[in-house]
């Protein structure tokens with residue numbers, strides 16, 4: 001059954017952010033013939049509307065007021081509420097980003113409805129929304145349905161596929177009000193120093209664990225990531241490896257580290273403790289390399305190789321290089 005869906009769009013470097021295209025893909029599937037709308041806020045908003053139409057939006061609710069360029073939740077909340085009123089959307093999808101973490105609960109409170117945070121799956125079941133998220137440190141999945149409207153859902157990046165871009169698609173444009181006064185003053189901005197591809201953004205993550213035996217083990221992990229391509233693969237680590245000082249804590253994957261959902265997650269000499277899986281269970285494909293055939297990681301892996309990583313990785317690296 002069709003339902004109208006509103007996506008809260010985000011812009012990056014003046015363009016539609018990749019996660020917004022993913023949410024629009026999810027929205028077209030959930031709408032099932034209903035109308036898909038998107039909010040676009042900030043000076044680049046009008047320019048991004050064409051990309052949003054190509055990515056699946058039927059309607060863009062736009063304000064090009066530069067007052068929206070920085071995310072201030074009170075200003076964005078008013079704009080999104082105006083879009084909810086204008087579109088009568090029964091579902092609001094927001095990225096599980098800095099914006100979504102703040103805006104999702106606020107919007108749900110203001111509309112006297114509920115929010116499901118950090119979801120990995122959204123479906124239309126007989127006209128009702130079902131949202132699924134990971135629970136108990138990745139050991140279970142919890143599925144939510146909503147008794148109130150709109151259903152507000154924040155969705156993890158890379159968990160949804162964008163649609164094939166609809167070249168030349170057009171749609172309706174609706175003006176949203178300019179940004180009002182804000183109670184938040186941004187006094188400064190400091191960019192985090194980070195080099196290369198970030199593990200949260202990488203389509204491939206190769207992670208190493210305590211079973212590497214020594215910090216030198218990460219050299220071969222880095223070689224494997226480099227064989228996939230420095231623009232495609234980043235290196236992660238288990239907490240045990242980080243706690244031993246073998247790899248920087250910034251690369252830790254898991255409950256108390258980063259949450260990643262790449263297309264491919266390669267876990268090398270990692271046992272697959274629930275706290276580690278909490279950070280990678282949203283990966284599309286998990287490949288595990290472990291010498292213990294009973295290791296927990298094999299329960300989550302689509303492909304598993306039982307053996308010593310020292311013997312397996314050089315072979316794997318040569319095989320990947322041979323593909324070029």
Ligand SMILES: Cc1cc2nc3c(=O)[nH]c(=O)nc-3n(C[C@H](O)[C@H](O)[C@H](O)COP(=O)(O)OP(=O)(O)OC[C@H]3O[C@@H](n4cnc5c(N)ncnc54)[C@H](O)[C@@H]3O)c2cc1C
Pocket residue numbers: 208209210211212237238239240241252253254255256257258268269270271272273274275276279289290291292295307308309310
């Ligand atoms: C509150 C809390 C939060 C936590 N948060 C996190 C978190 O964010 N991230 C995280 O990762 N952990 C976290 N942990 C720790 C977690 O419980 C595990 O202790 C940790 O994930 C284990 O890391 P590991 O798999 O690298 O090491 P181990 O459990 O020691 O596993 C090593 C694996 O390597 C295999 N192995 C050994 N030698 C080889 C070889 N030569 N070739 C192939 N395989 C080999 C072994 O068979 C074993 O399966 C947390 C724990 C708590 C209590």
